[in-house]
Amino acid sequence: MIxxxxxxxxxxLEILSDAAxxxxxxxxxxxxxxxxxxxxxxxxxxxxxxxxxxxxxCISLLKILFTNECIFDCKYCINRSSNxxxxxxxxxxxxxxxxxxxxxxxxxEGLFLSSGIMVSPNHxxxxxxxxxxxxxxxxxxxxxxxxxxxxxxxxVLVEAIGWYADRMSVNLELPTASSLKxxxxxxxxxxxxxxxxxxxxxxxxNNEYLGIYDGRQNERNQVKNLILRDSNSGSNxxxxxxxxxxxxxxxxxxxxxxxxxxxxxxxxxxxxxTNVIPFSKSPKGRSRYVPAGQSTQxxxxxTNESDYHIMSxxxxxxxxxxxxxxxxxxxxxxxxxxxxxxxxxxxxxxxEHRLYQADWLLRFYxxxxxxxxxxxxxxxxVLLDPKCDxxxxxxxxxxxxxxxxxxxxxLRVPGIGVNSARRITTARKTAVLDFKDLKAMGIVLKxxxxxxxxxxxxxxxxxxxxxxxxxxxxxxxxxxPFGIEKDITYKQLSLFDDVSxxxxxxxxxxxxxxA
Amino acid sequence: MNNxxxxxxxxxxDGIFTAIYQAWDSGYGHANVKIEEQSETNNYSxxxxxxxxxxxxxxxxxxxxxxxxxxxxxxxxxxxxxxRVALSDYKGKGDLIYRFLILGFHIGSKxxxxxxxxxxxxVFKLNRYVxxxxxxxxxxxxxxxxxxxxLTSIIHPKNNVLSLVTPHFADRLPNERFVIFDGNRNxxxxxxxGKPWVIAEFPDIDTSDFEGIVDDEYENLWKIxxxxxxxxxxxxxxxxxxxxPIRFRKDMTEFEYV
Numbered sequence: 098m099i100x101x102x103x104x105x106x107x108x109x110l111e112i113l114s115d116a117a118x119x120x121x122x123x124x125x126x127x128x129x130x131x132x133x134x135x136x137x138x139x140x141x142x143x144x145x146x147x148x149x150x151x152x153x154x155c156i157s158l159l160k161i162l163f164t165n166e167c168i169f170d171c172k173y174c175i176n177r178s179s180n181x182x183x184x185x186x187x188x189x190x191x192x193x194x195x196x197x198x199x200x201x202x203x204x205x206e207g208l209f210l211s212s213g214i215m216v217s218p219n220h221x222x223x224x225x226x227x228x229x230x231x232x233x234x235x236x237x238x239x240x241x242x243x244x245x246x247x248x249x250x251x252x253v254l255v256e257a258i259g260w261y262a263d264r265m266s267v268n269l270e271l272p273t274a275s276s277l278k279x280x281x282x283x284x285x286x287x288x289x290x291x292x293x294x295x296x297x298x299x300x301x302x303n304n305e306y307l308g309i310y311d312g313r314q315n316e317r318n319q320v321k322n323l324i325l326r327d328s329n330s331g332s333n334x335x336x337x338x339x340x341x342x343x344x345x346x347x348x349x350x351x352x353x354x355x356x357x358x359x360x361x362x363x364x365x366x367x368x369x370x371t372n373v374i375p376f377s378k379s380p381k382g383r384s385r386y387v388p389a390g391q392s393t394q395x396x397x398x399x400t401n402e403s404d405y406h407i408m409s410x411x412x413x414x415x416x417x418x419x420x421x422x423x424x425x426x427x428x429x430x431x432x433x434x435x436x437x438x439x440x441x442x443x444x445x446x447x448x449e450h451r452l453y454q455a456d457w458l459l460r461f462y463x464x465x466x467x468x469x470x471x472x473x474x475x476x477x478x479v480l481l482d483p484k485c486d487x488x489x490x491x492x493x494x495x496x497x498x499x500x501x502x503x504x505x506x507x508l509r510v511p512g513i514g515v516n517s518a519r520r521i522t523t524a525r526k527t528a529v530l531d532f533k534d535l536k537a538m539g540i541v542l543k544x545x546x547x548x549x550x551x552x553x554x555x556x557x558x559x560x561x562x563x564x565x566x567x568x569x570x571x572x573x574x575x576x577x578p579f580g581i582e583k584d585i586t587y588k589q590l591s592l593f594d595d596v597s598x599x600x601x602x603x604x605x606x607x608x609x610x611x612a
Numbered sequence: 613m614n615n616x617x618x619x620x621x622x623x624x625x626d627g628i629f630t631a632i633y634q635a636w637d638s639g640y641g642h643a644n645v646k647i648e649e650q651s652e653t654n655n656y657s658x659x660x661x662x663x664x665x666x667x668x669x670x671x672x673x674x675x676x677x678x679x680x681x682x683x684x685x686x687x688x689x690x691x692x693x694x695x696r697v698a699l700s701d702y703k704g705k706g707d708l709i710y711r712f713l714i715l716g717f718h719i720g721s722k723x724x725x726x727x728x729x730x731x732x733x734x735v736f737k738l739n740r741y742v743x744x745x746x747x748x749x750x751x752x753x754x755x756x757x758x759x760x761x762x763l764t765s766i767i768h769p770k771n772n773v774l775s776l777v778t779p780h781f782a783d784r785l786p787n788e789r790f791v792i793f794d795g796n797r798n799x800x801x802x803x804x805x806g807k808p809w810v811i812a813e814f815p816d817i818d819t820s821d822f823e824g825i826v827d828d829e830y831e832n833l834w835k836i837x838x839x840x841x842x843x844x845x846x847x848x849x850x851x852x853x854x855x856x857p858i859r860f861r862k863d864m865t866e867f868e869y870v
Contacts, residue, residue: 106833107833107836110833110836110837110840111836114840115840117841118840118843132785134786135787137785138784139780139784143747145750145751146751146855147751148752148838148864149852149855149856150842151842151848151852152843152847152848153850153851153855154846156838198830199830199833201757201763202756202757202830202831202865203751203753203765204834204865240784429843443845444845524727524728526722526725527722528728531728537730537733538728538733
């Protein structure tokens with residue numbers, strides 16, 4: 098290990114920002130806080146992007162590692178202990194100075210502090226705690242702070258740090274306990290889930306104490322209630338309800354299965370973990386515990402889990418661990434480790450994109466994973482986005498009438514998103530909507546046109562035939578983020594890969610016949 | 613035969629509101645009047661035939677009456693929307709606001725939901741356009757620290773959003789002295805600790821005071837951070853350009869190189 102004494106702050110920033118670049122959760126959202134009139138800083142719930150780096154990703158926070166020294170040897174990580182890279186560490190004062198000066202110049206919304214593990218998880222987290230405490234109490238910084246918790250940290254430290262951070266996150270790293278064991282031998286599923294549960298329970302307690310009703314949770318419950326209510330009444334809007342009924346039974350089984358499994362992992366591993374959580378009085382001036390909630394991230398494409406597996410884990414995390422976000426990070430083989438898939442042809446960006454699309458469907462559209470994927474069909478369609486794919490398999494509920502369909506039914510129409518559905522439900526209160534009106538309101542009809550009627554009429558005669566619509570949809574270009582081409586590898590190939598992943602035969606046929 | 617009456621007014625919220633007050637008050641009938649605001653370069657558009665031009669002198673009292681009745685008879689939301697439209701760079705915004713208010717006083721607070729109506733839809737879109745640029749600038753504004761500790765920033769927005777972005781920074785940086793200069797309009801907002809912020813006009817200002825590179829260690833550190841945080845395997849200039857349009861970059865620290 099190379100340790101340099103008296104390294105300049107420039108060199109440290111170079112090393113420790115480069116080392117932090119694979120952390121994906123650079124959002125500053127989730128908490129609204131006015132300036133306090135004396136210190137520095139405020140925060141907006143919508144978050145603010147300050148610039149975009151050359152890879153097109155948003156920069157919102159000063160994303161750095163506290164240190165890149167590490168005693169762990171995770172195979173996918175550039176900072177693993179067996180790598181011979183230049184090591185550097187900040188001091189708490191340096192972190193504070195950088196944050197304050199960047200913040201004044203409006204470069205950033207706040208600080209994102211992650212770290213390698215120096216000496217021990219507790220030793221590192223103590224230093225991070227000191228940095229956060231100084232920033233809040235001595236520098237009077239009132240902006241956004243996102244702090245990573247290292248698995249294996251003493252719960253007392255996690256409790257203490259939560260009062261100073263806006264968001265905390267523990268990286269799940271890999272979707273299953275077995276691949277975690279394989280690639281990150283020093284981390285265990287138990288040590289990762291334990292602090293997540295601790296922070297969740299502590300936040301609930303704090304919110305209850307302050308009488309804060311969590312908006313998002315509320316919305317999710319509404320979706321749940323709506324689905325249950327619709328399926329119980331089950332008569333008037335019949336087709337949609339039948340579908341929902343059949344799902345409810347299917348998804349109840351599926352999600353129960355998943356949540357039980359993850360919960361069991363946690364409980365079996367440490368029976369006391371949910372019983373005893375440390376409880377400290379809030380420090381002066383700090384009344385909210387992790388107000389912006391928790392997030393986590395998973396590496397995609399380093400191990401052979403299917404999309405179904407990954408999304409089931411996400412669903413469980415949203416439903417049972419109250420996570421605000423799960424981030425997916427396309428695997429880049431930085432260590433050229435021969436045991437891991439090669440990424441010479443580029444990281445699996447299309448797959449990452451599909452997972453994010455599905456993630457949105459879970460969080461804002463009232464979808465359940467059991468509707469999108471199954472054990473037998475465990476991966477997303479390469480050619481169509483998850484919602485189009487779902488709609489094509491459920492043509493029996495389409496077309497829906499724009500002037501009648503409820504909000505959640507509108508959300509299921511390909512091409513209609515949250516904004517469009519809201520605009521439609523507002524505008525139709527005062528007028529009967531026509532296709533012309535939809536266009537004027539900025540609703541994109543490219544895809545939607547195959548699935549909706551206005552005043553009982555479709556825009557032009559369309560056969561409600563799966564093959565026909567599939568062909569039409571394929572000719573509408575899927576709006577992928579720039580730089581992701583469809584022909585890139587969706588999943589890294591490996592010699593012993595037996596996952597049954599291939600594009601739908603039917604679609605391939607049509608592609609050929611189109612060409 | 614009555615001629616068309618065209619009310620020419622100052623390009624400001626007060627100017628447009630005064631014209632609306634006078635046009636309404638005139639009794640010519642809504643169909644026979646039109647409001648035309650000065651363009652940002654101070655030239656009126658082409659003179660129309662068979663029209664009488666009436667020059668409106670901005671009258672704060674009349675403007676205040678209009679804004680009061682919008683808040684009372686329509687809604688605060690509608691008032692804010694109208695203000696944002698008045699700050700946009702849309703030609704003909706004065707007349708659009710006039711038409712919107714005619715509908716608004718008739719229908720009331722529900723007017724903002726009439727999205728299938730052409731006028732309301734235009735107001736909605738302009739409102740979103742101005743909001744969008746404001747939100748962009750909350751992130752993209754860069755301050756440089758000058759020798760005397762004052763933070764200065766220069767922006768070149770399409771819309772006149774200075775009065776919309778400044779409150780955010782006044783709240784965020786209460787103990788700083790800062791200046792944000794709008795290089796397209798030669799106006800700037802000033803903030804001093806413990807005092808309310810103000811907007812001032814400087815028609816003949818030398819903008820070189822705001823431009824150019826300052827010798828500041830933190831500006832260099834920021835550039836180092838910006839370059840290092842990108843993942844080389846995922847370089848994607850198109851995506852970057854889509855998220856951060858080129859027009860903003862000339863005023864941003866991380867995109868200036870010697």
